Amino acid sequence: MTPIEQIIFLLKAVPVTLAISLLSFLFGLGLGILLAFMRIFESAPLRYLSDSYEKFFRSVPVLAVMLLLYFGVGPFIPIFKDPFFTSVFSLGIVSGANQSQIFRSAIGSVGRTQMLAAISIGLTRFKALRYVILPQALFLAVPGLGSEIALLIKDSAYSFIIGVIELMKHTDILRASQRSLILPYVSSAIIYVVMTFPVATFLDKWGSRKKKELGL
Amino acid sequence: MNKILECRNLTKIYGKVVAVNNVSIGIGKGETKVIFGPSGSGKSTLLRCLGLLEKPSSGSIYFNGLDVYATRQDLNKLRARIGFVFQDPSLFRHLTALGNIMLGLKHVIGLSESEAWRKAYEALRLVKMEDWANYYPAQLSGGQQQRVGIARAIAMDPEVVLFDEPTAALDVELKWEVIAVMKDLADRGTTMLVATHELRFAKEVADEMIFMDQGQIIEIGSPEHFFTSPNTERAKKFMAKILG
Known part of the structure; x- marks a missing residue:
């Protein structure tokens, strides 16, 4: 393979890498918002559950989760025999813990007076969260979510270990077949940078601009 | 009584x-x-x-x-x-002046989008802020924000x-526009x-x-x-x- 062919071969794996990252991000987003809400409501068991979840999954390597689910749970629950599903799921549940923390601090900085104002017009606590607090928290969370997407794109590389055919796997295939280390690894590294850097930078800038515009 | x-x-x-x-x-x-x-x-x-x-x-x-x-x-x-007007107007910062007023009309009273719009606009007119309907709180002066805060409270037709x-x-110059609105009410x-x-x-x-x-x-x-x-x-x- 010529170098160009090798790079094209690497690029062909990009959609799978992006699919894993995006799906696990969305899964983590839903989970993160849910966990953050559980922390706000005045129910001790919910708060405790959310707190423990966050502490646990922020301390465990995503690779350990992935391997445990694939090799440990897969034989019993067939869906975890699917490497693509298992990697999205693993990245998602770990990301949920990170995103919960991002939302928690964003919700915290929206401030108590906004909640009071929302309550004062007769909104229920849930509607106040839904229509007043969460939309503002989303803006505040955007820069943090940008870093989280970047992290997920990088961490999606772990899924090659359980057999997902994504960018890292293609890199490994080249290493083995072309007997060359420099070109595949450097090219693949550059592709990762190109995927992560613009997203994180754009969302960081956009979020900061919105924050300033709205006076959040 | x-x-x-x-x-x-x-x-x-x-x-x-x-x-x-x-x-x-x-x-x-x-x-x-x-x-x-x-x-x-x-x-x-x-x-x-x-x-x-x-x-x-x-x-x-x-x-x-x-x-x-x-x-x-x-x-x-x-x-x-019961309408409530705060010292710091506490407008919802992600919503326009109109959006601030429409929120309660839609999600508390249950008016449709167009009914809520009409009523919110009417409230803005009462506080002479109709020209600023589509501005965000951060784009308004303190006095203007407070007038929107008053409109948000009265649009719900509160009993008090x-x-x-x-x-x-508020600065002295901005106080009067708010006081004028309150006198009017x-x-x-x-x-x-x-x-x-x-x-x-x-x-x-x-x-x-x-x-x-x-x-x-x-x-x-x-x-x-x-x-x-x-x-x-x-x-x-x-x-x-x-x-x-």
């Missing part, structure tokens, strides 16, 4: 601080009452309790004669019928509107309970003035009474200080 909103023997304690101490006041339909007194006298806390935003430590609050807490009323429903020092955070017969240091406003529109200090009501009387011959030494001193 039938009171719309009333508190009896209301006390609010934060830790060891008695913010409001055994206060009983009420406001009837169409009345405008002004609460005044030094900072930390408990005005804000009293208003927040009356607005059902804080639960009193003891005492009762009556809304249209119904003991709110004893009869376990749905507080959200009642809050929708509570004002928590609505002009205290009082003239239209809006039931209003206003905590403020603006004694000239009180003189012009208040049916009754309530002087508070250290969590207690010290003296109640007409504006004329306070401006000519208040009974208590504390009220005299305070009036002199404010009027310079």
Whole structure:
């Protein structure tokens, strides 16, 4: 393979890498918002559950989760025999813990007076969260979510270990077949940078601009 | 006289601080009452309790004669019928002026988008902010924000509107536009309970003035009474200080 062919071969794996990252991000987003809400409501068991979840999954390597689910749970629950599903799921549940923390601090900085104002017009606590607090928290969370997407794109590389055919796997295939280390690894590294850097930078800038515009 | 909103023997304690101490006041339909007194006298806390935003430590609050807490009323429903204007206008920062007003109309009262729009626009016109309907709070001056805050409260057609020092955070030039709006509301017969240091406003529109200090009501009387011959030494001193 010529170098160009090798790079094209690497690029062909990009959609799978992006699919894993995006799906696990969305899964983590839903989970993160849910966990953050559980922390706000005045129910001790919910708060405790959310707190423990966050502490646990922020301390465990995503690779350990992935391997445990694939090799440990897969034989019993067939869906975890699917490497693509298992990697999205693993990245998602770990990301949920990170995103919960991002939302928690964003919700915290929206401030108590906004909640009071929302309550004062007769909104229920849930509607106040839904229509007043969460939309503002989303803006505040955007820069943090940008870093989280970047992290997920990088961490999606772990899924090659359980057999997902994504960018890292293609890199490994080249290493083995072309007997060359420099070109595949450097090219693949550059592709990762190109995927992560613009997203994180754009969302960081956009979020900061919105924050300033709205006076959040 | 039938009171719309009333508190009896209301006390609010934060830790060891008695913010409001055994206060009983009420406001009837169409009345405008002004609460005044030094900072930390408990005005804000009293208003927040009356607005059902804080639960009193003891005492009762009556809304249209119904003991709110004893009869376990749905507080959200009642809050929708009690307007509240904050010192810091506390507009929803992610929504335009119009959006701020429409939120409650849609999600509390349940109006459709177009009905809510019409009613919100009408409220903005009352406070002369219709030209700013699509501006975000951060793009408005403090006085303009406060007028939107007032519009947000009155658009819900509340039976009473509570004002928590609505002009205290504003520069002198901006105060007047807000006071003008409040006078206009009082003239239209809006039931209003206003905590403020603006004694000239009180003189012009208040049916009754309530002087508070250290969590207690010290003296109640007409504006004329306070401006000519208040009974208590504390009220005299305070009036002199404010009027310079």
